[in-house]
Amino acid sequence: MRWLRTRRRVLAPYVLGAAVLLLIPPLLGGIPGVAPGYVLYLVSLALIYAIVAIGLGILIGHTGQISLGHAGFFAIGAYTSALLTLRLGLPFVLALVVAASLSAAIGFLLGLPALRLSGPYLAVATLGFGLAIPQLVVWQGSWTGGSSGLHGLPPASLPLGALTIVFRTDQDYYYLAAAVLILLTIFARNVVTSHTGRAFIAIRDSETAARAMGVDLVRYKTTAFALSALYAGIAGGLYAHVLHGISPEDFTVLLSVDFLTMIVLGGLGSVGGALSGALLLTFLQNALTRLPVVHDFKNLYIVVLGAILILTIAFLPRGLAGVARSVRLRWAARPRDGASRVDQIVELGEGSGV
Amino acid sequence: MAVVPLLVALLVTACGSGTTPGAPSATASTVGATVPGVTGTEVVVGSWGPQDGPAGFYGAIDRTLDAYFKMINDQGGINGRKIRFIYENDSYQPAKTVAAVKKLVEEDKVFALCGGLGTPNNAAVMDYVVANNVPHVWPATGTTMLAVPFKKNIYAVQLNYTTEATIATQYALDQLGTKKIAVFYQNDAFGKEGLDAVQAELKKRNLPAATAVSYETADTNFSAQALKLQTSGADTVILYAVPKPGGSIIAEMGKIGYAPKLLSSSVINDPSIFALAGSAINGMLIEAYLPAFDDTSNPKIVEYQAFMAKYAPKEQIGGFTEVGYAYGQVFIEALKRAGKELTREGFMANLDQMKNFTGSLVPSLSYSPTDHAGVKAAYFQAAKDGKFVTVTGYITLK
Numbered sequence: 001m002r003w004l005r006t007r008r009r010v011l012a013p014y015v016l017g018a019a020v021l022l023l024i025p026p027l028l029g030g031i032p033g034v035a036p037g038y039v040l041y042l043v044s045l046a047l048i049y050a051i052v053a054i055g056l057g058i059l060i061g062h063t064g065q066i067s068l069g070h071a072g073f074f075a076i077g078a079y080t081s082a083l084l085t086l087r088l089g090l091p092f093v094l095a096l097v098v099a100a101s102l103s104a105a106i107g108f109l110l111g112l113p114a115l116r117l118s119g120p121y122l123a124v125a126t127l128g129f130g131l132a133i134p135q136l137v138v139w140q141g142s143w144t145g146g147s148s149g150l151h152g153l154p155p156a157s158l159p160l161g162a163l164t165i166v167f168r169t170d171q172d173y174y175y176l177a178a179a180v181l182i183l184l185t186i187f188a189r190n191v192v193t194s195h196t197g198r199a200f201i202a203i204r205d206s207e208t209a210a211r212a213m214g215v216d217l218v219r220y221k222t223t224a225f226a227l228s229a230l231y232a233g234i235a236g237g238l239y240a241h242v243l244h245g246i247s248p249e250d251f252t253v254l255l256s257v258d259f260l261t262m263i264v265l266g267g268l269g270s271v272g273g274a275l276s277g278a279l280l281l282t283f284l285q286n287a288l289t290r291l292p293v294v295h296d297f298k299n300l301y302i303v304v305l306g307a308i309l310i311l312t313i314a315f316l317p318r319g320l321a322g323v324a325r326s327v328r329l330r331w332a333a334r335p336r337d338g339a340s341r342v343d344q345i346v347e348l349g350e351g352s353g354v
Numbered sequence: 355m356a357v358v359p360l361l362v363a364l365l366v367t368a369c370g371s372g373t374t375p376g377a378p379s380a381t382a383s384t385v386g387a388t389v390p391g392v393t394g395t396e397v398v399v400g401s402w403g404p405q406d407g408p409a410g411f412y413g414a415i416d417r418t419l420d421a422y423f424k425m426i427n428d429q430g431g432i433n434g435r436k437i438r439f440i441y442e443n444d445s446y447q448p449a450k451t452v453a454a455v456k457k458l459v460e461e462d463k464v465f466a467l468c469g470g471l472g473t474p475n476n477a478a479v480m481d482y483v484v485a486n487n488v489p490h491v492w493p494a495t496g497t498t499m500l501a502v503p504f505k506k507n508i509y510a511v512q513l514n515y516t517t518e519a520t521i522a523t524q525y526a527l528d529q530l531g532t533k534k535i536a537v538f539y540q541n542d543a544f545g546k547e548g549l550d551a552v553q554a555e556l557k558k559r560n561l562p563a564a565t566a567v568s569y570e571t572a573d574t575n576f577s578a579q580a581l582k583l584q585t586s587g588a589d590t591v592i593l594y595a596v597p598k599p600g601g602s603i604i605a606e607m608g609k610i611g612y613a614p615k616l617l618s619s620s621v622i623n624d625p626s627i628f629a630l631a632g633s634a635i636n637g638m639l640i641e642a643y644l645p646a647f648d649d650t651s652n653p654k655i656v657e658y659q660a661f662m663a664k665y666a667p668k669e670q671i672g673g674f675t676e677v678g679y680a681y682g683q684v685f686i687e688a689l690k691r692a693g694k695e696l697t698r699e700g701f702m703a704n705l706d707q708m709k710n711f712t713g714s715l716v717p718s719l720s721y722s723p724t725d726h727a728g729v730k731a732a733y734f735q736a737a738k739d740g741k742f743v744t745v746t747g748y749i750t751l752k
Contacts (some may be wrong), residue, residue, distance in 0.1 A: 035460030042453055077392070135570070138542060147542035148477050148499070149448070170456075242479065243452055247474040250448050286453070289443055302406060 004186050012283045013272075014182060021178040037170040042286055044170070044242050047177040048235045052186050053262040055231020057274030061263060062192055063224040064204030065114055066123045067299050069130030073229040075251035076103045077236025079137060082150045082246055088142070092156040092241065099237040100230050106227020111222035111256040130256045134248035134328035149247025173242045180238060181275075184231060188271045191227065200224055241330075265312055267319025276320045284308065384658035391465030392696050399423070399691070400458035402451055403471035403494065405443035412471055414564040415494060416441040416670050421665040425718025426682070431692055432689045433696070440464065446479035448470075455479045459486055466491060466701065468682045473497045473543055474624045483508065491688060491701055492681045492728075496621075498547060501727040507698075509705060511684060511716060512677075513643040515544060515619065517751060519551035519592065521732050522617045522641060524752055526590050527559070530615055535564040536588035538579065538603055540571065540595055548594030548619060564588070569599050580606035583614075601630025608634025617641075622731075623673060628740045636693050638737045639745070644715050646744065647676040654715055676715065685715035717748055 024043065030035040052074055058063050080099035084090040090098075110129055114122055137144045144150070156167040156176065167173050191197050199220045202210035211217055240246045258281065266277020288301035316322055391398035405413040419549070423437040431437065440462050451472070458464045459482075467483065470476060471494035477508035484505050492511040493500050501510040526532040537552050539545035545568065553563050556659055565586035567579050578602060583591055591607075591614045593600050600622040607613070608631075616638035623640055631638075646654050648671065650659070658679050662671055669675045691708070692701040711719045716729060731750045733741035 014599065033461070035457070038453070038456040038460045041456050045453070084384060139539075141543075141546070146546070147544075148497070149474055151477055152481060239449075243449060243478065245448075245478055247448055247477065249446065249474040252447070311554075 004183065014186065017185075018182055019180075021175075021182075022049055023096025025174065040174040041242070042282070044174045044177045045239075046279050046282035047174075047181045048239050048242065049259070049262065049282055050275045051177075051181055051184055051235035051238070052232045052259050053236060053266070053274040053278035054184060054271055055228035055235075056259050057263045057266075057268070057271060058188060058192065058200065058231075059224050059228035060260070061206060061268035061270065063200040063221065065111075065127040065221060065224060067225075067228070068253070068256050068260065069110075069125050069126035069128070069133075070228070070232050071251045071253065071255040072130040073103045074135035074236040074239065074255065075133045075137065075246075075248075076106060076229075077233030078246045078250070079144060079150075079236075079242040080233070081237030082240040083144070085241075085297065086150055086153055089154075091159075092154075093158060094149065096234065096237040100233040103236070104226045104230035105231075108222050111225030111227070114221055114225060115218060127253065127256070130251075130253055135253050136246045145247070147248055149245060149249075150240075151245035153241055153244045167241070173189045173238075174238070177238055177242065177253070180234065184234065185271060185275060188231075192271060195253035196220070204269075234339075247262070261309065264311065265319055267321030270319075270321035273321030275317050278335060280320065295331040384505075389465065390434070390459075390463040394466075395435055396438055397432075398438045398456075398462060398464045399442065399685070399694065400464035400467050401439070401441040401464060401469045401471075402444045402454040402458070402475070403441065403469070405448040407447075409446035409472070412446075412494075412674065414467060414672075414674040415471065415678040415681070418662075418666050418675040419629065419668055419681050421669075422661070422679055422682030425661060425665050426686055427627075433692075433694045435696070437689075439689040444472075444475060446475065448474050451475040451478050452482070455482060459483075459488055464488065465696070465698070467680070468492060468685045469494050471495070473499075476500060478633055480505075480508075486524070487698060489698055489705075491685050494677070494681075497543060499586050499728075501725075504724060504726060508704060509721060509726045509728070511681075511719065513620070513641075513729045514727065515547040515594070516551040517727075517730055518619055518641050518732060519548040519594070520751055521749055522592055522619075522639075523552050523555040525639075525734070525749060526592070526615065526617055527555075527561075528752075531617065532590040532652050534562075534586070534588045535590050535592060536567060536583050536614070537564050537587045537592050538567050538569070538583060538595060538600075539593075540599070541746060542571070543570040544621070545594040552592055564592075566642050569595070571596075571599075571604075573599060574602075576603045576606045577610075579603060580612065583607065584610060584612040587623055588614055590615040590617065593622060595619075595622060597622055597624040598729075600721065601627045601635070604631035604638070605636050606630055615639075617734075622740075623742065628737070631737075635737045636739070638735045639734045640737065640742060642735055642742075643717070643732045644676060644680060645673055645717075646735070646742065647673060649744070658715065680715040684711075684716060684719065687711060687713060 025036060025040060028034055028039055052070060056067060056070050059067055077099040082104050083097045084095035084098060085092055117125055121249030138147050158165045167176055199215045202213060202215050203217065203220055207217060262277040262281045263274045265281055284305055288304050311342055359706050361490045397447040401419065403416045404410050420439050420441060423439045426432065427436045435443060440458060442458065444450040444454045465492045468491045471491060473495045474492050475497050477499065481502065487507050489507045492730045493536065496512050496515045498514045498516045500508050501514065526535065535552060537549050539549045549566055556563060565588055567582045569576065569579060576599065593616065595603065600618065602705050618638060618640045620641045628635060645655055647655065649655050659671060660674060661679060662669065662675060666675065688701065688705045691704040706721050708719060708721045717731065719728065731748040733744060733748050734746040
């Protein structure tokens with residue numbers, strides 16, 4: 001449990017986050033005209049995408065390795081978990097563990113070519129992986145359900161001591177996704193501030209320098225791939241059960257691009273950034289479709305979304321995390337007790353972590 | 355480790371909520387209760403389909419349906435109620451379809467669905483739609499899954515691929531003197547359903563199975579498949595392909611001098627096919643269940659084109675707007691029959707009594723309380739000099 005330990009000093013955001021997540025359902029119930037089930041379903045999807053984004057953030061933001069194929073890992077997790085529960089009747093938790101492990105193992109293997117490839121070459125290689133997975137699913141249609149997919153998955157359940165929790169409603173799945181997300185957020189924060197995380201960052205900043213310092217490139221690059229694939233695999237397993245079914249159409253290359261957009265929007269190299277980027281993009285994608293249709297231009301929302309993304313990159317190159325960080329610094333550096341601003345910024349910058 | 359109690363709290367809340375009526379089925383119509391989406395002056399109808407992305411061209415169907423309901427509202431509505439039509443854009447992505455349908459059912463509280471589009475998309479929401487007992491008239495897909503096994507609240511109309519392929523096989527064997535069949539099919543649920551139906555019909559007659567040659571949607575070169583079809587020695591090839599690969603395989607067969615009789619699913623019907631296939635396509639038979647959208651000798655088509663000119667002038671006269679118009683006709687007829695006291699149960703009970711309805715572009719439509727499969731008859735058109743011309747009357751299954 002060492003990886004889930006958090007220091008008291010950084011606990012506050014989690015308590016706040018968990019409290020907000022806990023309060024959303026009862027609050028939704030009180031708003032007239034809002035269907036809680038529908039909104040909670042959307043939020044659950046956002047939370048699940050956030051899990052993928054956090055994993056992808058470790059790979060791209062911290063280790064500097066690009067991937068345009070994470071929908072592939074997401075699909076592997078979803079299909080493994082769906083097939084094991086539907087066809088073999090395995091318990092949900094066990095299926096999720098197998099799904100996550102398989103995805104991580106394949107992520108490890110995909111990390112091997114990454115030792116020789118970088119930048120655009122690695123982008124194309126991972127893109128090919130992402131494109132291939134849905135095709136393999138269709139090809140092996142006799143047991144994967146082919147292009148019509150797998151449907152009617154049994155409800156997820158979780159044995160908790162003597163008590164077994166069975167997830168049935170949209171609200172149940174929302175809480176499940178929220179709990180997994182919190183655990184995986186803490187885990188990611190601990191990884192990136194650990195020895196391993198520092199090795200990732202060293203590789204990102206300069207592979208040559210990292211190697212000179214004794215960072216084992218083979219080990220850490222494959223670890224970063226496996227770790228981010230693990231996240232995508234867990235998210236995929238949750239996704240299959242939230243939807244009660246999946247098909248290859250769920251895992252197009254556009255989804256991989258969405259994942260990349262999330263972490264850039266949130267700010268590369270920040271766990272909180274990946275999380276908030278995922279929530280923001282999913283929110284924008286759903287909210288903007290409600291824009292009124294102007295001059296019969298039904299797809300105006302895509303143009304608006306594009307404009308928001310361009311403006312974000314232009315004016316907030318470090319994403320949402322960059323904004324949060326500069327606000328924090330300014331607040332800490334407000335004039336007080338006559339101490340110089342520079343001293344305070346230096347003092348704060350040192351301890352602010354990742 | 356202070357977060358662990360929080361997580362336990364989250365999960366225990368999840369457990370507790372399991373017994374609360376989170377599922378919207380509790381709001382389904384019951385005697386005396388208000389009917390979702392129905393007031394004295396309005397009835398809310400929902401749909402979904404892609405308005406953007408690779409499948410965005412299907413969006414014309416919902417837009418035409420919207421225009422059709424506008425026309426009905428201009429004429430005063432049905433039984434004193436105007437129709438409020440809400441169609442959601444799902445970009446053909448099942449996760450978004452689920453969101454769209456949850457919104458329509460739980461937030462917009464639609465009375466019924468009409469024309470929800472796509473095979474994977476319908477599959478993703480089928481259980482939910484059935485559990486909530488929302489009538490869904492004319493799901494926009496030819497998959498048999500929606501009608502077999504029977505579902506009380508889903509009313510399929512479109513000629514399904516199984517029926518279509520069976521009619522093609524019977525027609526080839528009985529009318530064209532076919533001795534040996536090969537099937538060229540798309541390697542997915544659509545293509546396989548066609549192939550399975552051909553094989554089932556052959557098996558029923560104790561004939562040897564057809565040679566099956568498949569393609570993937572990403573394929574661009576079809577010379578290997580053309581050779582395979584030729585070496586099978588089949589005198590007839592049945593195609594379950596979309597326009598681009600379908601046109602290409604016909605051209606390839608022409609190149610190697612293989613000229614079997616050709617029969618095709620209606621799915622191939624797109625003007626682009628003629629340029630792709632070249633002269634080898636001449637004489638190919640293609641199945642259809644709605645009248646040709648450009649056949650102005652048909653008064654129903656004249657009516658459809660007049661509607662398009664007035665209510666949807668920006669949309670093209672073509673297969674997609676034609677079905678959108680037909681969805682509207684069938685749904686409005688169902689709404690009329692349901693009468694002034696509108697409930698879901700009444701709506702479905704009346705629709706179950708529909709027998710040989712000929713008032714829409716659908717030549718004849720019947721339902722029963724145990725059969726919601728919809729159209730079971732088709733006719734053939736033949737390719738001739740860049741056009742499809744009607745060559746047979748309606749044919750039903752034997």
